[in-house]
Amino acid sequence: MTTIGFLACETTLPGAGQRRGDAFEHDLMIAALEPAFAARDMILTVVDWEAPLASFDGIELVMLGTAWNYQDKAPQFLDKLEALAAAGVSVCNAPDLVRWNAKKTYLRELAEAGARTIPTLWREVVTPRGALEAMETFDTDRIVVKRQVGAGAEGQELIRRGSLPDRDWTFGYPAMLQPYLPAIASDGELSFVFIDGELSHALRKLPADGDYRIQSLYGGVENVHEPSPEEAQAASTILAALPDPAPLYARIDMLRDDDGSPLLMEAELIEPYLYPEQGPQLGPRLAEAVAKRVESQ
Structure with a gap:
């Protein structure tokens, strides 16, 4: 039997003292992958990525899984x-x-x-004056400030022209500033999950009423999405533009602009949640792809 590691972290591991509010997604991933891997004579074992190197003895391949604290310990x-x-x-x-x-x-x-992306300003420090300058640049009254190294919308802020932060406020991290696009609430974010270069499934994610963050941690919901040929091609084009080596898995997140064309939001290649509930064949597809990689070593 081949042992495959699935990296988790202190707040996604079952039995952890204080699990994240979205740690159930870790459980859903493991439930989808374990039987599919077992069917190919592979044992899936969950390991805290911060465990000593000796804890990985006998493991042939690791997936980054739910290492969802990596941005604070990059x-x-x-x-x-x-x-x-x-x-x-x-x-x-x-x-x-x-x-x-x-x-x-x-x-x-x-x-x-x-690639067509959301307009972005890159800043090492963000102050209220910098936020206002970004609004002028983008001709908008709302901007979203995100960490340059971040995940899951953690730490990001929506800033409005009429309610700027206090004068002594700073964002606290190197940042990216983008205009708030109302389509995120009205139309949602589209996610395309690829396994070994092939589109597995797609979904549409919508935020809770009154919010703009689509993650389940903030009340976001997900539904199966049947992508148009144009949408699938746009996501595939982003995948093809990634540097080598080719990813085992990728999630390409996009948002439609005013004319309906997809804009790239993120190319998630580290530890994205892959939504097995919306893609019931995810387990077998990923098990097949992992088995091929192990056999080729």
Whole structure:
């Protein structure tokens, strides 16, 4: 039997003292993957990514899984992935790709390569004056300020022209500033899940009433989405533009603009939730892809 690791963290592991509010998504992933992996003579074992290197003895391949605290410990996380690779463990997605994807300035690179993205200003420090300047630049009364290294909308802020933060406020992290796009509430975010380069399934995510964040942690809901050929092609084009090595899994998140064309929001290559409830074949597809990678080693 081949042992496959699924990296988790202190707040997604079952039995942890204080699990995240969305830790149920970890449970759904494991429930979808375990039987599919077992059918291919693979044992799926959950490991805290911060565990000692010796804890990974006998594991041939690790998926980054639900390592959902990595953004607060990014240097240590990247070092651990590289240490695992150096120890002969196949890491998916690969450390070089993860390092590239960990800082959202990768969106600037994709835009320079021709991807249609949301207009963005990149700032090391954000103050109320900087927020107002961004509103002038984007000709809008609302902007969203996000961490350049971040996940799950944690720490991000929606700032309105009429209610700027106090004069001494700063965002606290290197940031990306974007105009708030009402389509996120009215039309939702579209997510396209790819396994080994092939589209597995797609979904539409909508925020709770009065919110703009689509994650379940904030009351967001997800529904199966049947993508149009144009939408599927747009997501596939982003996937093809990613640097090598090719990802085992990817989630391409997009938002329709005013004319209905998809804009890239994120290319999630590190530890995205892959929505097995909306993609019931996710387990078998991922098990097949992992088995191929193990056999090719």
